[in-house]
Amino acid sequence: MDNKISIKAAHKTFGEGERGIVALQGVNLDIARNEFVTFVGASGCGKSTLLRCIGGLETLSSGSIEVDGVPISGPGVDRAMVFQHYSLYPWLTVMDNIKFTRKLQAGREDLTSADVEAASGRADALLDLMGLTHVCDAYPNQLSGGMQQRVAIARALLPRPQILLMDEPFGALDAQTREVMHDLILHVSKLEKTTIVFVTHDVEEAIYLGQRVVVMAPRPGRIDSIYPVELPAKRDQDMKLSPEFMQQKKAILHRIRETAGMRTDYELLERMTRQAEQQKDKQ
Amino acid sequence: MSAAKPTSSLERLCAAWCRLWMIRGHLSRRTYLMFALVGLLFPLAVWWGVSVSGWMDKVFMPGPADVLSRTYVWFKEDDLMHDVWISTYRVIAGFSLSAVLAIPLGLMIGTYRPVQAMLEPLTDFIRYMPAVAFIPLVMLWVGIDESSKIAIIFIGTFFQMVLMVAEDVRRVPITQIEAAQTMGANRREIVSLVIVPSAKPALLDTLRVTMGWAWTYLVVAELVAANSGLGYSILRAQRFMQTDKIFAGIILIGLIGLAIDQLFRWLHRKNFPWMYKK
Ligand SMILES: Nc1ncnc2c1ncn2[C@@H]1O[C@H](COP(=O)(O)OP(=O)(O)OP(=O)(O)O)[C@@H](O)[C@H]1O
Ligand SMILES: [Mg+2]
Numbered sequence: 001m002d003n004k005i006s007i008k009a010a011h012k013t014f015g016e017g018e019r020g021i022v023a024l025q026g027v028n029l030d031i032a033r034n035e036f037v038t039f040v041g042a043s044g045c046g047k048s049t050l051l052r053c054i055g056g057l058e059t060l061s062s063g064s065i066e067v068d069g070v071p072i073s074g075p076g077v078d079r080a081m082v083f084q085h086y087s088l089y090p091w092l093t094v095m096d097n098i099k100f101t102r103k104l105q106a107g108r109e110d111l112t113s114a115d116v117e118a119a120s121g122r123a124d125a126l127l128d129l130m131g132l133t134h135v136c137d138a139y140p141n142q143l144s145g146g147m148q149q150r151v152a153i154a155r156a157l158l159p160r161p162q163i164l165l166m167d168e169p170f171g172a173l174d175a176q177t178r179e180v181m182h183d184l185i186l187h188v189s190k191l192e193k194t195t196i197v198f199v200t201h202d203v204e205e206a207i208y209l210g211q212r213v214v215v216m217a218p219r220p221g222r223i224d225s226i227y228p229v230e231l232p233a234k235r236d237q238d239m240k241l242s243p244e245f246m247q248q249k250k251a252i253l254h255r256i257r258e259t260a261g262m263r264t265d266y267e268l269l270e271r272m273t274r275q276a277e278q279q280k281d282k283q
Numbered sequence: 284m285s286a287a288k289p290t291s292s293l294e295r296l297c298a299a300w301c302r303l304w305m306i307r308g309h310l311s312r313r314t315y316l317m318f319a320l321v322g323l324l325f326p327l328a329v330w331w332g333v334s335v336s337g338w339m340d341k342v343f344m345p346g347p348a349d350v351l352s353r354t355y356v357w358f359k360e361d362d363l364m365h366d367v368w369i370s371t372y373r374v375i376a377g378f379s380l381s382a383v384l385a386i387p388l389g390l391m392i393g394t395y396r397p398v399q400a401m402l403e404p405l406t407d408f409i410r411y412m413p414a415v416a417f418i419p420l421v422m423l424w425v426g427i428d429e430s431s432k433i434a435i436i437f438i439g440t441f442f443q444m445v446l447m448v449a450e451d452v453r454r455v456p457i458t459q460i461e462a463a464q465t466m467g468a469n470r471r472e473i474v475s476l477v478i479v480p481s482a483k484p485a486l487l488d489t490l491r492v493t494m495g496w497a498w499t500y501l502v503v504a505e506l507v508a509a510n511s512g513l514g515y516s517i518l519r520a521q522r523f524m525q526t527d528k529i530f531a532g533i534i535l536i537g538l539i540g541l542a543i544d545q546l547f548r549w550l551h552r553k554n555f556p557w558m559y560k561k
C-alpha cells in the first residue's frame with residue numbers, strides 16, 4: 001500500500017454535551033501518494049474542519065489521521081496549507097512573505113550559501129510562475145485579492161511540501177486567472193509529486209483538478225460518496241465541454257443538492273408573489 | 284460619472300462643496316489644513332473677542348495678549364524652561380516605566396490563556412480604583428521626592444496600558460498565526476516573527492493614547508506633592524490669583540502634548556510604511 005494520508009474513523013465535535021456540533025462523523029479515507037483529491041459539499045458539511053484536522057490545526061475528538069503511517073500530532077512543514085481567507089503578513093513585502101519559511105529555517109540552522117541560493121532561485125521561479133515578478137517589492141495590501149492569493153500559494157509551495165492542503169484557494173479569483181492557476185497547480189503536483197487535498201464549492205473545478213471527487217454531507221458532517229474522475233491524466237480546458245465531464249458534473253451536483261436538504265420551494269415563492277400583488281391591488 | 288456637466292462656476296462650487304461631505308470622503312492636504320486652521324483659530328477668536336469686550340473681569344478671563352506676556356515673564360524671570368523640563372522628565376520616566384513593564388505583561392496575557400485568566404481580572408479590578416486615591420499611600424511609602432510623582436503617573440497609566448496591550452495582541456488575526464504554524468514555526472518564532480510585528484502598529488497607538496493620560500496624572504501629582512513643574516506652577520498661580528499664568532500653564536501642557544502626539548504619529552508613518560501605501 002502506498003497511502004500518503006490515512007484518515008481512520010475521524011470524529012470531531014465542537015462544543016460539549018447536548019449543544020455540541022458534530023462536524024465530522026466516522027470519516028474514513030485513504031489518499032494515495034501524489035493523488036489529487038477534491039472535496040465538495042453543502043456549506044457547513046465539515047470540509048474545512050477535515051482539512052484543518054489534516055493540517056494539524058484542529059485535533060480530532062476520536063479516530064486518527066496518519067501521514068506515511070505515522071499519526072499526526074500537530075502542524076508540520078510536510079503539510080503546507082493555503083487558507084480560504086488571506087493569511088499573508090501585511091508588514092512583509094511579497095518576496096519576504098514568500099520566503100517566510102526560509103526565514104524560519106535561517107534562524108535555526110547554518111545554511112550554506114548554496115542552500116540560500118537554491119531557495120532564492122525557487123522563490124524567483126515561483127514569482128515568475130505566478131505572474132508576480134513586477135510586484136515582488138510591493139506590500140500585500142497594495143495587491144488585488146487574486147494576486148494576494150497567488151502570493152499565498154507561492155509561499156506554501158516554496159519549501160516543496162509533500163502535501164498541499166487548499167481550502168477554496170481560488171474563490172476570490174476571476175475565471176481566467178482561475179484557469180491559469182488550475183493548470184499551474186496540476187503541473188506542480190505532477191512535477192513535484194505533491195499530494196493535494198483541495199476543498200471547493202465549484203464542482204467543475206473539483207472534477208477538472210481531482211482524480212477523485214469526494215462529496216460530503218452535512219448534519220452530521222460525513223463522506224457521502226466518492227466519484228472517480230475518468231478524464232485523461234493530461235487535462236485540457238476543452239475537456240470541460242466533453243459529454244463525460246458534463247455528465248459527471250450533473251451527477252455530483254444532483255448528489256450535493258440531495259444531501260443539502262435544501263431545494264427551491266416554488267409554492268412559497270408563488271405565495272409571496274400573490275401576497276405582494278394583493279398589497280398592490282389594495283393601494 | 285454624472286451625466287450633466289456643471290456649467291456655471293456657481294454650480295461647480297456647489298459640486299465641490301458636496302464632494303467635501305461625502306461619507307468617508309477624501310480631502311486634499313490643503314483643504315484639510317484649511318479646516319484644521321479654522322477649527323483652531325475659531326475658539327481663539329472667540330476667546331479674544333470675549334476678553335476685549337469687557338464682559339468678564341480680566342482677573343477671571345485674561346485675553347490672549349495677557350497670557351502671552353505672562354508666558355514671557357515666566358520665561359524670563361521664573362525659569363519656565365526648568366518647569367517644562369522637570370514635568371516632561373516626570374512624564375517620560377513614569378510613562379517609560381509603565382511601558383517597559385506593561386508591554387511584556389500584556390503580550391503574555393494576550394498570548395497565553397492561563398496568564399490571562401490569572402492576571403486580567405486582577406488588572407481589571409485595580410484599573411477601576413482611582414489612581415488619585417493612591418496618592419496618600421504613595422506619599423507614605425515613597426515619600427515626596429521625584430519618585431512619588433513618577434509612581435503616581437505609573438499607577439495611573441500602567442493598568443490601563445496592560446489591558447490595552449493585551450487587547451492589541453489578541454487582535455492579531457488567527458489566520459496569521461495558523462499560517463505560521465503550518466509553516467513549522469515554533470512558539471517563540473510565532474511570538475517574535477508574527478504576533479509582535481503584527482501588533483506593533485496598534486501597540487504604538489496604545490502608547491500614544493496612554494501618553495496623554497500620563498500628562499493628566501502628572502498634573503494631579505504636581506498639584507499634590509511638588510515644588511516645581513507646570514502643574515505646580517498652575518496651583519501656585521491660583522493662590523496668587525494669576526489667572527493668566529493658569530491659562531499659560533494649561534496651554535503649554537496642551538502644546539507639549541500635541542507635539543508628542545505628532546511625534547508618535549510620525550514614528551508610526553516612519554516605521555509602518557506598509558500601512559500607508561495603497
Ligand atoms: N471553531 C468552531 N467552533 C464551533 N463550531 C465550528 C467551528 N468550526 C466549525 N464549526 C462548525 O462545524 C461545522 C462544519 O464547519 P466547516 O467550516 O468545516 O464547514 P465547511 O464545509 O467548510 O463549510 P463552508 O463550505 O461554508 O466553508 C459547521 O456547522 C460549523 O458551524
Ligand atoms: Mg469551509
